[in-house]
Amino acid sequence: MNKLKFLYLLLFISILASCSKSSDAPNSPEIPEDLNPKHLTIFSVNDVHGQIDNFSKIKSIIDKERESTNVLVVSGGDLFSGNPVVDNHPEKGYPMIDLMNRIGFDAAVIGNHEFDYGTQFLKKRMEQSDFAWVCANVDMQNSDVPEPFEYKTITKENIKISLLGLVETNGKDDGIIPSTHPWRVKDILFERAEDIASLFSKVKEEEKSDLYIALSHLGKNGDSNLANNFPYFDLIIGGHSHSKLSTEVNGIPIFQAGSNLNYLGKISLTVTNKKIESISYELIELNDINEYDSDLKTLIDEYNNQEYLTDVIGYSSRYHDGGMVGCFYTDALRIKMNVDVCFQNTGGIRSSLNEGNITKREIYEITPFNNGTVIYTMSVLDIKKFLRGSGSGFYYSGIKIEQVDRDVEIRDLQNNVLDDETTLTVGLNDYIPAVHDSYFPDNAQIQSMTDAETIISYLEETSNQVDYPICDRYFRMN
Template sequence: MISLNFSLILQKITHNYTYRSNHTMKNIKFLFLYLLILAFASCSKDSNSPDNPTDFTPKELTVFCINDAHGQLDNFSKIKQIVDKERESTNVIVVSGGDLFSGNPTVDNHPEKGYPMIDVMNKIGFDVAVLGNHEFDYGPEILKDRMEQSNFYWVCANVDKGTTDIPEPFEYKTITKENIKITFLGLIETNGKKDATIPSTHPWRVKQFHFDRPEDIVSLYSNVKNEEESDIYIALSHLGYNGNDQILGDVQLANNFPYFDLIIGGHSHDKINTKVNGIPIYQAGSNLNYLGKISVTIVNKKIESITDELINLNTYQEYDSELKTTIDGYNNQDYLTEVIGVSKRDHNTSMVGCFYTDALRIQMGVDVCFQNTGGIRSNLNEGDITKREIYEITPFSNGTVIYEMTVLDIKKFLAGSGSGFYYSGVQIQQADQEIEIRNMQGQRLSDDTILKLGLNDYVPAVYDKYFPESGQVQNMTDAETVISYLQNINNQVDYPVCDRYFRMK
C-alpha cells in the first residue's frame, strides 16, 4: 500500500511540473526527498508499532505445564502420551514451574541424585524450567550435574551462580516453535531466611550463590518482548500465587509489573486458573497429580483467545509404554524396598513428628530434640515400614548435629523463631508470655540447666542466631538416623495420641 501511494504522489508531482513551468527542478528534488523520508518513516512505523499491525495471521500454541513435582515420576509416562499426541496437530511447548526435586526416594536417593527426573523429562522433550527453591537441596555440585544433563533450558533472572561451577541459568530465554517466538522470564522466591535473601532451602547449601529480591529486578525486563520481537512473553514463576506487601507473589507480579502476556507459577502447590490485572495466571497443583494445558491463539503478538484444561493424571488411562518401563526400572530398587519396622496404625504428620523426634533423640543419645513441621513430608501407614517410607517422611538429606544449650537459650529460640516445632524429651507449655520447660517427670527446669540438643542441621542453619557457632556434627543424615533407630533400638511405631507441638502465641 505504501509503494502504491508513493507512486501516485510522484505522478501528481510530475503532472504539476508539466503544466506549471514556474516549478523549478530544485523544488521537485526537494519534494522528492521529503516524500522519500516520509515513505521510509512510514515503513518503519508500520513494522514496529503495535498501532499499525502488519501480521493478522493467527498463530496456535499449546503450553503444557507442571510445577512442584518433587521427584514424582509415575505420571510422566502419561504426560508423554498426551504431549506426543498434541504435537501431531499443533505447536507445543512443555515447561516446569520449579521444584523438580525432594520428595521421592527414587529420585532423591538414586546413586546420582536427581538423575531419574532429568532423564525422564529429556525423554518427554521439555523445553524450559525455572529454578525452584528445592533445586538447591542437593548442593551446588549435584545441581551442576543435573543442569548439564538437561536437554532443556533453565531460566532464573534473580540468581547468580556466584563462586559455584553450575552453568549460569538464562535470565530469560526465547524459544521458537515454527513461526512462533515465546520468551520466558524466570523468577524464584527468596523468603528462606529472615535476615538473608535466599530461597527456602538449606541455607548452608546456597552460601556460594547470590540472589536478588524478585521485586527489585523485574522492571529491568519490562521491554524484553519488544527487544526479542516475541509473539508472547511469559513469566515462569516460582514465587507462589499470593504474597503480601513484603513478598512478591504472582498476584503482585501481575498488578505491579504488568509486562507479561501470561504467568505460569509454582511454589504454593495451588491449582490456579484466574486473571489478575488482565493477565492469565496458571498453576497445576503439585506432586505430578495434574498437567496444565493452555491453548493460545496469538494475533499480531497479542493473545486473541485462550483456553485451559487441568488434566487429572491419576484418572487418565493412556501412557507411553516405553517410558513407563524406564520409570518402573527406577522405582524397583532393592535398597528402597527393605522392610525395617512395623507401624501399628496409620499415623498422620503430627504423629509422625512425635515418632521422628523420639527416634532422633534416642538414637543420638541427647536430652531433647526439635523438628520443624515443614520437615515432615509424609504420613506413615499401618503395616510394614520400608526404607522408602522413611526417606519420604524426611527427604532432604539434612545432616544431624548436637549442641549443648541452656534452657534459657532454648526458650529464646522457641520465642524468637516465631515457628512451630515437634519436640521430644521435655514438656513445654506457655503461661502468658513465659515459656515453661519441664523434664519428663514434670519438674520445672531452671534457666541455667544445660541440655544436650540433637536435631537436623536445617533448623540451626535457618535460625542460626539462636544456636552456638559450632556443634558436634554427626555422620548420619536425619533419615539414616531414623532408619538406624528402627533397625537397632525399636522397630515398633505406635503413637495413638501425640500433642508434642509448640509454637509461641
C-alpha cells in the same frame, strides 16, 4: 510510422500490459504475518518433587498434541526432593532430568528445592538437561553451577515466546535465599523478585516476541503481586504453593498445576498481532488417564525397581498423619542420638506413615532432604530464646513446653520446672540451626548420619512398634 505514432503505440502496449498484470492479482491485499492468528499449546507441571510415575502418560498426551499444533512444555520449579528413587539415586536427581529430556521439555524455572542436593549435583543436572533453565534473580557466582538464562526466547515454527524465570527468596528471616538449606547456597547470590522484575519490562519488544511469559516459582501470592505491580506479562505460569490455579489478576492469566505430578496443565492459545486473542485452560488429572508411552513406562519401572527401598525395618501399629509422625521422628532422633531434647520443623515432615510394615522408602519419603544431624549443648534460656524468637513451630521430644503469658516454661519429663541455667544436649537436623543460626552456639557436634539414616538405624535396633495415637508435642509461640 512516424516517431509520434511509434511513441503512442508503445504507451498503448504498456497500458495493456499493466491492466493484464493487475487483473491477475488477488482481489484482497496480502495480510501481514503478525495479523495471521498463531496457535500454541503450552503444557506445564510444577512442584513435581521427584514423582515420576505419570511421565509416561504425559509423553503420550504431548506427543499426540504435537501432531496438530505448536507445543511448548515447561516446569514451574521444584523438580526434586520427595521420592527416594530420584533423591537417593547415585547421581541425585538424574532420573528426573532423563525423563524430562525424553519428553522434550523446553524450559524450567529453578525452584527452591533445586538447591537441596547442593551445588555439585545441581551443576550436573543442569549440564544433563536438554532444556533451558531460567531464573533472573540468582547469580551463581563462584559456585561452579552454570548460570541460568535470565530469560529465554524460544521459537515454535511461526510463534516466538520469551520466558522470564523468578524464584522465591523467603528461606531466611535475616537473609535473601530460597526455602532450602542455607549451607547449600552459601556461594550463591539471590535478589528479591520484586527488586529486579522492572529490569525486564522491555523483553517482549526487544525480542520481538509474540508472547512474554513469567515462569515463576513465587507461589500463588507472589504471582498475584507480580501481576499487580509488574504488568508486562501476557501470562504467568507458576509454582511453589502447590495450587490448582486458573485465575486472572490485573488482566493477566495465572496458572498452576497442583503438585507431585498428579496433574498436567494445558493452556491453549491463539495469538494475533502479539496479543492473546483467545485462551483456555484444562487441568488434566493424570491418575484418570489410561494411555501411556510404553517405552517410557518401561524406563520408569526400571528406575522404580530399587530393592533396598523395600527393606522392612519396622512396624507401624496404625496410620500416622504428619503430626503423629512428628512425635515419632523426634523420639527416634533423641533416642538414637542419645540427647536430652530434639526438635523438628513441621515443613520437614513430608509424608504420613501407613499402618503395617515400615520400609526404608517410607522413611526417605517422610524426610527427603538428606539433612545432616548435629548436637548442641544449650542452656534452657538459650532454648527459650530460640522458641520465642524463631517465629516457627516445632515438634519436640524429651521435655515439656508451655507458653505462660509472653514467656516460655520448660519442664523435664517428671514435670519439674527447669531453671534458665540448666544445660541440655539438643539433637536435631542441621537445617534448623542453619535457618535460625542466631539462636544456636558454635559448639555443634556434626554427626555422620542424615536424619533419615538416623531414623532407619533406630528402627532397625528397636523391637517396639511405632504407635502414636495422638501427638501433643508441638509448640509455636503465639
